[in-house]
Amino acid sequence: MFNWFKNKFSKKKENDENKIEEVIEESTKKVDEAEISEPIFQKKTESHEIKNEPTFEKKVETHEEAFKNETIKTEVPEKKEEPVVKEVVTEEKHVEPAPKIETHEEIKEEPKQEVVQEKYEEPKKELIHAAVKKELENTNDEEELKDTKESIFKRFIKGVNKTRKNFSYQINSVFTENDIDDDFYEELEEVMVMGDIGASTTMTIIDILKERIIDKGIHKTSEAKELLKEIILEVMNEHIEDNYLHLEPSPAILMLVGVNGVGKTTTCGKLAYQFKQEGKSVAIIAADTFRAAAIEQLEVWGERAGVKIISQKEGSDPAAVVFDGLDYSIKNNIDITIIDTAGRLHNKVNLMNELNKVKRIIDKKMPNATMEVILALDATTGQNALLQVKEFKEAAEITGVSLNKLDGTAKGGVIIPIQYEEKIPVKIVGVGESIYDLQPFEPELFVNAIFE
């Protein structure tokens, strides 16, 4: 696989690679500056930030040209490595030996889908939120219930603390006892743009605010604060049906995509743990085969979460790993299969080809699987995260975002344009490096928090 990439990027593209190296350096510097606590896995973060300029089109070729010029490799390599099915937990003793590769015809014959459908007659709409609910349900005592609710809220607040402190401080300086005038709108615009809400969404919000202020006959800026809060929530929800992870009925697949260093592997581990708490059977497919350390890192997470990791050696074809991994999930009736993909793809064409290839394997092997494609983003990159949503939306059918490292940044305002401009729901937020530091995203809680 590595050689294949090497061949693809012949001398013609050396200049691009040099530029990418510069971007990597710049991005590593940014991550260092981002006040993130000491990472569990000490490794070099090589984030390929997507710059404002239309990098891929300018430097290489247009997508259309690229598709014409590139031969999309779809076949599974002839000589395959025997997949390593790493058994981390001992509770599921019926584990099959290393999965045998079958033809697609053979797989079509398996009546797995019907069996699993029977298991869940009424699909639940939410999953990760259920973990929170369960926590509340298990609490009978009034006082304890109050404490549990508070602790859930506190955990979320802790995660958005930097954004909250920054935004609420700035916003309170705008809402005074002064009369509403042009200066007020200008100051508000500045605070919102600085808070990573982005120019376009900020303008929309301010235009609505202006209209409502006139309608309601408000004169003092302080009276407009509640209105702004209301409008931000409305705008955030305008194109969003809900913020839940939809992973029922089983079998379900959750594929994590995103550039490297944004927390994909960590999120895989955290999610696997949460799903296990829900009583689901879970497997993780290590399709990030570019880095041996990524596979090892995932194995550590697998051990913590108590789930199986299906992997092959470094450099294997990710599509082949997915092929084998899905075999394992089918045979073992796995409820949720998480696929950790690589972000180290040098341009959008390669990214598309790779993700399409994986998607085709999924469609063939588990055509009726419930599917979530979650884009992992690093919140510390602010508006760059928004650009990554734009880019990845063209490469894959993204169903939601996992905004990670929210605990280390004041740039959480980017959630608002992700939902409004890109129409993609933020479904989960990473608020730390431990296995518990993953929270379902609740727009209302978020807006309340940043205005607190």
Ligand SMILES: Nc1nc2c(ncn2[C@@H]2O[C@H](COP(=O)(O)OP(=O)(O)OP(=O)(O)O)[C@@H](O)[C@H]2O)c(=O)[nH]1
């Ligand atoms: N503070 C904080 N750190 C996080 C969070 N999520 C991930 N990290 C850290 O970010 C770093 C990168 O995380 P990974 O999970 O390795 O990222 P990745 O996207 O899988 O990276 P590649 O394997 O290189 O593609 C690690 O040091 C993680 O511990 C989070 O929510 N908060």
